[in-house]
Amino acid sequence: MSEAPELSEAEALAAEHALGVLTSAERRDAELRVARDPEFAALVEAWAERLAPMADQLAPVAPPPSVWAAVLRSLPANDNLAVRRGLRFWRGATAASLTLAAASFALAVFVGSRPPLTVQPPPPGQLLDASLVSQSGQPVPLFVAAYDPVRKALIVTSLVTANTDPAHVHELWVIPADGKPRPLGIIQPGKTQAMPMPDRYVASLAEGSALAVSVEPPGGSPKVDVPTGPITAVGKLAKI
């Protein structure tokens, strides 16, 4: 076979991740990169697709019936719809006064530093991620987020163009199983930011919790713990 051109460093890493040769630390880093770098994510996907046919060589092995029973027992309700309904309820009456068109806007809002994190023995955490898709028209991803339970940090990338709506900001919320939104901070348009999570929200950032972004006046929702503006994107946290 003729000599092929070398893979770029990013593509080589993507291929190695898809192949499965990375160590756990390298895998975590690669997954974080997948969550915040759509180009890298596409490379990993393409390599998974290239290599996948190899698995066809494995002779199928029927799992015992107990596996399906266990799957059924641990199925959570698929709560996407419930989350949207809940958010509509939580949105205050002021929502009507804001334009929904503004999935795009710009305001460089400084995300204030959070109180220092208390040191606790890190749980053997697994990364969670969420793709927050638009709530009107076609479902388009507007934000991607990854939560690292060891570092207690949420890495959020806004795919929204900057400088289009200086009159509004995007505020991020987590809605855990109890259905009550908790404010996580303001997201800067078009940027990736790491948001340290205060301890009181750590328990909320669990698999199945929803992340939502509302459009708010500068400074964020004037109401404590309730989004007042329209919800522009929603997604659920799931293990990577």
Added chain:
Amino acid sequence: MAVATTPDALSALMGRVAGGDRSALRQLYDATSAKLFAVCLRILSDREEAQDVLQEVYVTIWRRADRFDAGRASVMTWVSTIARNRSIDRLRARGPMAYADQVEDLEIADEAPGAEAMLEAKGEQGRLQNCLSELDARTETVIRTAFFEGVTYEAIARRMEAPLGTVKSWVRRGLARLKGCLQR
């Protein structure tokens, strides 16, 4: 109920799973679980652990079904990637050098498929097999071992008694050639 196996039928099932339809998940399970179980077993070589991971895999599919994009991946690739990733994570939890001692009762065609199988292999699978067999034997073995067993470079290097950097460059060069071959 007939088991859905065509890509279109599987895609349609994924849409229903994303909408919270448990009977669709059951159909997807019927269509894919034996393949995914084989993937988990191959990496973990421990039936109980593989069953445990397989259960997690379907719960993950249920939770993430709304992110499946038929325009970007096939259902089979998408679900087997989840199965491989979960199995590899479990394997890594045993330690960086962990690899499974292969159990003997698994009937897995590890070697390159025979001529008959090559003739039968169609489409993407056939092309990949052809391109893999164009690599030198050592590189092909390393890539197959990495894929099927989910082991780290370090573990492969130790098993092959070769330096880590050498194994890494075999794999990277092999993957680059594989890509070139698949593009032809």
